[in-house]
Amino acid sequence: xxxxxxxxxxxxxxxxxxxxxxxxxxxxxxxxxxxxxxxxxxxxxxxxxxxxxxxxxxxxxxxxxxxxxxxxxxxxxxxxxxxxxxxxxxxxxxxxxxxxxxxxxxxxxxxxxxxxxxxxxxxxxxxxxxxxxxxxxxxxxxxxxxxxxxxxxxxxxxxxxxxxxxxxxxxxxxxxxxxxxxxxxxxxxxxxxxxxxxxxxxxxxxxxxxxxxxxxxxxxxxxxxxxxxxxxxxxxxxxxxxxxxxxxxxxxxxxxxxxxxxxxxxxxxxxxxxxxxxxxxxxxxxxxxxxxxxxxxxxxxxxxxxxxxxxxx
Numbered sequence: 001x002x003x004x005x006x007x008x009x010x011x012x013x014x015x016x017x018x019x020x021x022x023x024x025x026x027x028x029x030x031x032x033x034x035x036x037x038x039x040x041x042x043x044x045x046x047x048x049x050x051x052x053x054x055x056x057x058x059x060x061x062x063x064x065x066x067x068x069x070x071x072x073x074x075x076x077x078x079x080x081x082x083x084x085x086x087x088x089x090x091x092x093x094x095x096x097x098x099x100x101x102x103x104x105x106x107x108x109x110x111x112x113x114x115x116x117x118x119x120x121x122x123x124x125x126x127x128x129x130x131x132x133x134x135x136x137x138x139x140x141x142x143x144x145x146x147x148x149x150x151x152x153x154x155x156x157x158x159x160x161x162x163x164x165x166x167x168x169x170x171x172x173x174x175x176x177x178x179x180x181x182x183x184x185x186x187x188x189x190x191x192x193x194x195x196x197x198x199x200x201x202x203x204x205x206x207x208x209x210x211x212x213x214x215x216x217x218x219x220x221x222x223x224x225x226x227x228x229x230x231x232x233x234x235x236x237x238x239x240x241x242x243x244x245x246x247x248x249x250x251x252x253x254x255x256x257x258x259x260x261x262x263x264x265x266x267x268x269x270x271x272x273x274x275x276x277x278x279x280x281x282x283x284x285x286x287x288x289x290x291x292x293x294x295x296x297x298x299x300x301x302x303x304x305x306x307x308x309x310x311x312x313x
Contacts, residue, residue, distance in 0.1 A: 028068035048093030179248035257298030
């Protein structure tokens with residue numbers, strides 16, 4: 001399922017009936033679970049890629065899962081589900097069916113999700129007779145106020161200090177919101193694409209000419225290092241709007257390098273024959289404890305080629 005997992009065994013014959021029913025409800029279950037919501041597009045994507053009738057199965061699964069999300073989660077949840085799960089699965093699945101490269105398929109899905117989200121925000125803001133910025137700012141303000149009120153506050157924290165921290169948090173969230181949304185979309189595309197290619201529905205990996213170790217060899221295009229350096233420079237130079245844009249661009253680009261860092265780490269574990277639970281723990285440790293190391297592996301790989309050095313060692 002993941003880069004450290006063994007290659008799935010392709011079953012022979014027709015899948016059992018209950019397995020063929022999974023895409024028609026499981027996506028809604030993943031989305032409503034909150035914790036596994038990032039994988040909500042996966043059942044729809046697998047349904048789209050399985051066979052020639054994949055498009056029909058995917059649309060049928062979209063209908064049933066959307067009904068479940070709307071009934072159990074309400075209209076706001078349905079809106080987020082349609083943008084982040086349905087658009088991702090349908091666009092990414094269609095791009096792969098048309099034999100686009102993985103990078104191009106990911107970019108097309110990324111742009112489609114952002115356009116869908118921007119369109120939904122615009123339509124909703126018009127219906128509420130507010131500007132999109134005022135709508136977003138109001139939602140952020142409400143969320144931060146709710147969060148601060150739910151946190152326990154000691155008696156030593158004065159009301160003035162609490163109000164100052166709340167306002168500072170609101171400014172920080174608004175400042176980093178664009179890159180936060182972009183990174184979330186990127187992670188969703190990467191995670192679902194990775195698992196889908198590991199499961200290999202309909203032999204999609206063979207049709208694209210990919211081997212099982214593709215993600216262990218994947219590299220960020222070399223030219224991307226220059227916008228990363230330029231955007232990072234604006235973090236050191238205080239130029240209001242330019243610094244804000246530079247911060248968001250830099251955070252997003254470093255998220256891409258984090259994915260390359262995971263690819264390098266997977267290749268290192270493969271070269272050292274680290275498998276099973278130890279391999280999984282190594283990935284968890286890198287993501288949650290040693291993120292700077294992961295970013296360094298991805299960013300400096302252009303000059304040091306860590307994969308070849310660790311293979312030689």
